[in-house]
Amino acid sequence: MTRVGGRNAIFAWVVGLISAAIVAVLVVLALPMLPTSLAWLGDQVKGPVSAPEARDEPAEGGAPAECRDLYSQPLWASLVWAPDSVLTPSRDLPTTTATGLVEALAPTVRMTCTWRSAEGEISTTLAEVATDAGAIAATALPTAGFACAASDGRTRCTRTDGELVETIEAGGGLWLSTSQTSWQPADYPGRVADAVWAD
Known part of the structure; x- marks a missing residue:
């Protein structure tokens, strides 16, 4: 099988790992807001339940x-x-x-x-x-x-x-x-x- 010139497997792996690490950090940072986001989404769908x-x-x-x-x-x-x-x-x-x-x-x-x-x-x-x-x-x-x-x-x-x-x-x-x-x-x-x- 002929390889396409200009591609480097090691570089591709490093970039992929860095991208995955960035995504993981963003997910961890977003977790504390998950309950609030879900509550807001619920309020938008059915209106506020208890809060005026x-x-x-x-x-x-x-x-x-x-x-x-x-x-x-x-x-x-x-x-x-x-x-x-x-x-x-x-x-x-x-x-x-x-x-x-x-x-x-x-x-x-x-x-x-x-x-x-x-x-x-x-x-x-x-x-x-x-x-x-x-x-x-x-x-x-x-x-x-x-x-x-x-x-x-x-x-x-x-x-x-x-x-x-x-x-x-x-x-x-x-x-x-x-x-x-x-x-x-x-x-x-x-x-x-x-x-x-x-x-």
């Missing part, structure tokens, strides 16, 4: 009506894209160590949004309370280790105990309570409060 549609801003017209309305687009993205992130909406009472205050105020829960991820857990409750709830919180919570301050007609009380950070804010008949365990996105309580008490 992303919006640029919280819903207009008063206090938020669902968990998605509590978050601006950047904060929503940081929560959704956290490793193993899952949002569970409910009407559960606030997760807080200030159980006595919860019993005294008897908040009417509009929503509780609980996030769990590999980074930790965040539980945020929006509820309706009496208009003097902020003054009551400012009187009662310092004895439980909270530091309270008034601003813009609202009272915000915070407490840190190791990996647990609690924030309770009340004003205008609304109560916003957040409990963060290990997971603390930048200024989470303030950004959620901006959505609740938006002008």
Whole structure:
């Protein structure tokens, strides 16, 4: 059999091995995105199952009506894209160590949004309370280790105990309570409060 001039078997083998190595590296680099890509493909085929549609801003017209309305687009993205992130909406009472205050105020829960991820857990409750709830919180919570301050007609009380950070804010008949365990996105309580008490 006559060989075609200009071909080198050794060179062809080396180029083939290098090409195979490059393909293998690309496959390894792409593997972490496989679950996300499959989830995205599933959402495109049958629509989102549990996550509400992303919006640029919280819903207009008063206090938020669902968990998605509590978050601006950047904060929503940081929560959704956290490793193993899952949002569970409910009407559960606030997760807080200030159980006595919860019993005294008897908040009417509009929503509780609980996030769990590999980074930790965040539980945020929006509820309706009496208009003097902020003054009551400012009187009662310092004895439980909270530091309270008034601003813009609202009272915000915070407490840190190791990996647990609690924030309770009340004003205008609304109560916003957040409990963060290990997971603390930048200024989470303030950004959620901006959505609740938006002008």
